[in-house]
Amino acid sequence: MIDYAKERLCINSKSIHQSGISNGGILSYSIIAKLSDIFASIAPVAASPLLGYGDLPGSPLSIIDLHGTRDTVVPNTLTQALGLGPYDSLVSSNDGFYYEKKSSTIKRYVDGFNCTSISSPWKTDMDGVKDWSCDLWTVCIGGMEIVNCTGSFGHNYPFGAGKHTQAARIIWNFMKTHEKQDI
Template sequence: MRRKTLTLIFGLIFTSLSLSCVYGQARTPRHLIKKTIKIGKYDRTYHLFVPKGVSKNRDLPLVFVLHGGGGTGLRMERWLGFTALARKDKFIAVYPDGIGKNWNDGRETNRSRAHRENIDDLAFVKEMVDEISRTYNVDENRIFATGPSNGGFFSNFVAAQMSDTFAAIAPVIGGIADPFYKRFDPSEPVSVFFIQGTADPLVPYNGGTVARNRGKLISTDRAIGLWNKANGTNKRPVRGDLPDTNRRDGCKVETYTWKNGRNQTEVVLYKAVGGGHTWPGASQYAPKFLIGGVCRDFDATKAVWEFFKSHPKIERKPVARK
């Protein structure tokens, strides 16, 4: 009986994720461009926002926004607000779609089609970068990725294996998969901005099983340690706190910054103490008793973009191994 109850609960969670911003999702909004590319036997789709009023000689940053499990690129576009920032600050925003609404992010699980069929999502990302760069003026030193949950896992996964491409990533409520960490070996330093809630019931801060039998992850601290070692940052972080601007949300944000990585990289953690499986500053997409609460002390979308703006690739050379 307990197992059936838990299964129902997690089913409701992922249904909530899937229904988030669902209305009108089948139509491509006028401000977006829909693209389809062939990867192996699969037709892969993504939506693209390209800002207007930009000089033809200007190279633009490229930001991948990767949906969570059960989501789509269009739902992320409607939910998180990156398009408004892209229009204002002139960057290209990409909203790709995973096979079966999931990314193959290095976890061992049969709960999603992407994992069961071992979908080559890495090839999909590489082809998107190539296709977009052939069509538009992309700044090769300002290619970034972010996303919540499964999208956060995949941000770590893709950056570790395409570190020559990505300048920085921002995984939100998503970590590094176990056993993928065993082959974690980026060839170049990548700046990383982790946003994790300590009261996340689906992606536990201290590692373990994801959302009941959806694979495993290592702890947040261990994931940070992997990136710090790869980047060669200072061993001790600079510690701080964000202002507790909303005292009703049950959340306070501790900040940790590991500086002086190779090629001026940094690793940053926003530790949302009391935060749940949510995107800070966004909507409460499911009841608190299922996913925890939303941290209201900062807007994660704006924070992620500010981090990306200040962390381009400085020098394109391999990490020196000790």
């Protein structure tokens, strides 16, 4: 599909990004393991890799991850999960699947791409709304960055009905400043 679009449209191949919510966010994590050389960034929302499908991408790309602290469908932490599964995974109370802990996923990317080991705040216009905050890891291989945002919401876009555009703006602001780097 990307090759088809590149042949027919004026596309900046250094600015191809992917986002999805829930299963679409799970796809984000799965697809980058195989196609990280194409994408500049991904933006999974309310998603974590399924156990065994969170491989480190083959080439660096930036990541902004948005995940609610009240999500029981794809749990963010043990607090929302039905319990622990194999390999320190989290069991969803909704579907019984095993999801990676978000902290483990982020740590694997931070370590795997030699980012700064300590995060700093990544500021947005929504900081503090429903406990919203974002952490940023920089100085990663290829100039990539990793941002992990959380807030008090469930298995949906942040900030509730009528304010979903705020989350889209946050994602867009990240994507437009993160092009694919030549390594």
